[in-house]
Amino acid sequence: MKRVRIVGGGLTGILAAFQAHRLGARQIDLYERLDRLGGVALPELHDGKEMREGCIYFGPKGDPIRSLLETHGARFEEFDNRFGSVGPSPSGPVNIDDFGGPALAAGTTDLTQPSGDSLADRLSCYSASLAAPLARYVKWHVGCDPAELHANAAVPLAINRIFPTGVSIDALAEQKKTDPLANELFGIPRSLWNYSSNVQASLPVGGFAALFQQCRTALETIGVRIHERSLATPKRMLSAETSGDIIIWAASPMPLFKAVGVDTPAAPAKKFATYTFAAEWAGPVPFYVQNFTAEGSCFRVYIYESQGTVLLTAECVAETSQSDLTRDIHQMLEGFEGKLALGDVVFRTIKPRWLYHSVDTIDRLGELRTALKARRGDSFVTGAWEAYAKGEKFAEVEADLNKAFQMPELAKAS
Numbered sequence: 566m567k568r569v570r571i572v573g574g575g576l577t578g579i580l581a582a583f584q585a586h587r588l589g590a591r592q593i594d595l596y597e598r599l600d601r602l603g604g605v606a607l608p609e610l611h612d613g614k615e616m617r618e619g620c621i622y623f624g625p626k627g628d629p630i631r632s633l634l635e636t637h638g639a640r641f642e643e644f645d646n647r648f649g650s651v652g653p654s655p656s657g658p659v660n661i662d663d664f665g666g667p668a669l670a671a672g673t674t675d676l677t678q679p680s681g682d683s684l685a686d687r688l689s690c691y692s693a694s695l696a697a698p699l700a701r702y703v704k705w706h707v708g709c710d711p712a713e714l715h716a717n718a719a720v721p722l723a724i725n726r727i728f729p730t731g732v733s734i735d736a737l738a739e740q741k742k743t744d745p746l747a748n749e750l751f752g753i754p755r756s757l758w759n760y761s762s763n764v765q766a767s768l769p770v771g772g773f774a775a776l777f778q779q780c781r782t783a784l785e786t787i788g789v790r791i792h793e794r795s796l797a798t799p800k801r802m803l804s805a806e807t808s809g810d811i812i813i814w815a816a817s818p819m820p821l822f823k824a825v826g827v828d829t830p831a832a833p834a835k836k837f838a839t840y841t842f843a844a845e846w847a848g849p850v851p852f853y854v855q856n857f858t859a860e861g862s863c864f865r866v867y868i869y870e871s872q873g874t875v876l877l878t879a880e881c882v883a884e885t886s887q888s889d890l891t892r893d894i895h896q897m898l899e900g901f902e903g904k905l906a907l908g909d910v911v912f913r914t915i916k917p918r919w920l921y922h923s924v925d926t927i928d929r930l931g932e933l934r935t936a937l938k939a940r941r942g943d944s945f946v947t948g949a950w951e952a953y954a955k956g957e958k959f960a961e962v963e964a965d966l967n968k969a970f971q972m973p974e975l976a977k978a979s
């Protein structure tokens with residue numbers, strides 16, 4: 566069986582290592598440029614508590630990623646998955662429970678087919694009364710016109726499904742059943758149509774730091790060689806030395822472009838500020854609220870518990886003052902079940918997020934894949950660089966990895 570080299574020790578790289586082992590690989594090297602595994606899902610610790618920069622969850626029992634991690638000793642605990650959103654309306658912000666996307670007043674649920682791949686094309690499927698506030702929200706959130714982004718940026722922007730208010734729920738449910746485009750573009754709060762698949766979700770017992778510590782132990786137990794502080798370069802991963810190996814590039818693909826002669830797409834310059842507060846919250850925990858009003862600076866509030874302490878993370882489109890942010894947070898939570906007392910800011914960070922791809926980026930990633938395939942065939946596993954959600958990312962890596970293991974030359978070698 567051939568050697569497998571995995572670039573990136575985030576969730577995708579770790580899962581790829583477990584999957585490669587499941588497929589029979591016994592020589593597996595995992596390269597991580599930092600001194601720890603976990604990537605973006607590993608929060609920084611402050612006084613032993615996790616400063617989470619977003620609300621990353623796992624599915625309920627049976628979720629494929631969770632199951633693979635459980636096979637290797639990880640433990641998860643279920644919780645009631647509670648969330649809501651605040652949307653704009655002529656009479657001021659409106660709250661909605663059990664729906665993480667925007668709820669917007671709609672005169673009609675008529676849709677037109679998309680005429681291109683951009684987010685603007687996706688938004689123009691909706692009637693103007695829905696498209697206009699969504700475009701305003703995108704500009705406020707990412708700082709650019711929806712025409713500059715690929716349609717799949719709708720997922721990290723949480724506008725992949727819109728709840729059109731003021732229409733018949735029965736008619737909307739029927740439209741979703743019969744029209745695939747309506748099913749993709751519209752959502753209904755789960756309590757209004759007995760949708761139950763996301764009622765429960767799970768988090769790792771002891772938090773993400775404990776999960777990644779457990780993953781490290783499990784990887785070492787099955788013989789994976791973990792190389793930390795080890796930046797993998799395209800030069801080495803595409804060299805004669807590694808030409809007989811399976812390479813899984815589960816990290817940013819940016820350095821690969823130049824190496825294979827494809828123009829590097831411009832990286833987005835947008836940075837986001839995140840503030841974590843000590844908090845007291847008489848309401849459900851964990852709980853998050855998305856803000857689609859395009860007002861203030863906070864686009865998501867997430868209340869969670871770490872080591873017995875309740876914390877509140879506010880993700881913001883820009884840096885802001887503590888007094889403005891405190892006001893925004895209270896406004897966002899007003900009307901939801903719970904009462905908030907905010908303490909001090911215990912952590913803050915400002916960082917870019919590589920999530921909002923342009924149409925050009927998506928096109929170039931396609932060219933990059935083609936160039937890598939021409940050089941290395943199925944033995945260079947690229948995975949889902951375009952995807953945002955961990956489930957989708959891993960499903961693509963898993964499919965590509967299965968293909969790599971079925972290659973005739975590998976079958977002979979094993």
Ligand SMILES: Cc1cc2nc3c(=O)[nH]c(=O)nc-3n(C[C@H](O)[C@H](O)[C@H](O)COP(=O)(O)OP(=O)(O)OC[C@H]3O[C@@H](n4cnc5c(N)ncnc54)[C@H](O)[C@@H]3O)c2cc1C
Pocket residue numbers: 572573574575576577578596597598599602603604605606618619620621622795796797798815816817918953954955956958
């Ligand atoms: C704020 C936020 C909220 C999210 N919420 C959700 C959610 O609710 N649900 C969901 O499904 N997904 C969510 N996601 C996405 C999910 O967290 C990610 O899809 C997943 O954790 C990404 O894992 P990854 O391994 O692909 O990438 P990363 O976590 O980015 O890992 C890549 C790793 O590769 C390393 N690396 C980079 N270059 C090199 C190199 N050349 N050599 C060696 N190492 C290298 C990096 O240091 C890093 O550790 C969220 C993401 C963010 C940022």
